[in-house]
Amino acid sequence: MTEIPKSSSQELPDGQKATGWDSLADYDNGDSDYTHHSPFGEVPAINGNDLLDSGVFFGDAIALTQKYTSTSSETPEEKQVLLNLGDVYVLVGKDSDPNKLKAAWARAMRGHYDQQITFTEDITDTVESYPLVTTTLDNIPKEILEAEAAEDEAKRRAGDEEIQQADAIINREKDYRKLKDKVWDVKLTFGEGDEKYTTNVYGDKQKQPEEIPFDSASEAKISMQRTYAILWAKLMQKHLNEGEGEKVADVAEESLNEMGIALSEKHENLFVTDICYELDAIYNWEHRAELKDWYNERLCEDIEPLPKEAR
Template identity: 45%
Template structure:
């Protein structure tokens, strides 16, 4: 998880050298991610015979068994929407097994809903194997589905159907995995396949975040807010001795840290461009920086409001370009709502 302090309680309740990285590199390949298609180990090199195994589309069978009685980890909403990484969500689930008020019986899992997929998490679950199995189901390769009470409904008796992670990749023949990987790659070539795009975005989110963090490590930002008093100018500290964070134990804590983490990345992206282009303004680059972070410019989106709001003047972080950002934010709000403030910008 990011070694970033969580913002003050008020914000959560409200929802060495100075080298830089060329802006174009961040736009073109912000994390250096390229997913490889898994080759069929039994297909000779130099051949192109992929006809042996073809995943047949079918409706996954409905699960019936002990998992139906496993406690559901109720987190308020899907943690994937708050930019929390899958590995951190598993930490929260494991903490709940040991310390939660509705901890399961010994040897039983809790059910975690993440990215719209139901993941049984055991105390001894292997995080890497669990993540690989979850990623497969996220991309639509679902063997079974399960009905569980909707954790986000005011009427918990209403059951919601979710794709279920029921197998690790060790339980699936390599030929099948290779065929599924080819199918995924074909879907990526279809620009209208939103489902695979969404799945890849969520699955690759941690890798992309870490790639951006590494590229922007030495970019310094000036924060005037009281909450930033103890932070180093580059936020992350020394590369050889970075700020460390403990595993998350709650959704509330994880959400606050991730909102702050993306707030700092946004400020660093914009600051990096301002450092390299004397004529640039915050209004010129804010939308593109948010696009790199896969954050929608939408004033009804809590994440958008958080990462911009935390940088505004008089906020807990208070970026030194916050006044310019406020002007841009007000323009976005007026454009999207049709509301135009009668006050001058400095009084808004």
């Protein structure tokens, strides 16, 4: 699903290389302050929200988890991982069906779940609970699922923000592919002077290379940031091509909204900051200066930048 080449490893600050499961386990693992969880206390718990925040699709997060789940362990617990995506923990096994897991995860994301997992902090004994998905929807009566779906639809009609946010996360891959197809032929210009070139980035729709699974969490994050940076640029360019006299400042936020991204009125959106950087420093997009000016001005209007320590 990416438009940039993938490497087999990523450089860490100390010069070491992180590949595979180690990079996922160590990648901003928000559960490091906890000493135990229940149930499945013997199963490692991994915080995958950083992947989700970087635009990584559910299926790719599961595939990455399964790729580095131990197959040589003697106990079933060591062949499983509890993966937190969207503050819903999913019990992932080496042979779990990603599509069935996604359906069960989506149900819990919309507020329908039968189990919870509890984490206890070692120092303060603070207890936090989260929805837990351990089985597929196969054993849930059809009548219950239909009633839940009707409840969800009623919330959508009422404009419920929580169900809208859940839908946006759940449908991210489908929405991305739909938007990508919409702007496939839109061309972007990169570089300066003699090195300037114009391309649609995606190539020939009929001759697409096979999608290669990610090797590490850090690779997945960087790749998806660049994937969404290109999509954002193409959406903006489409508006610029179709509108008379429109500027980047006129279409930037509208294009973000099309991608399901809404800028907060209280805090800086680090994902948007990252993809702005990609279009500027990495891709050298022709409208990068206008985009930077718009975003800096937008930040100054009513968004409070995150504290330095939170960055």
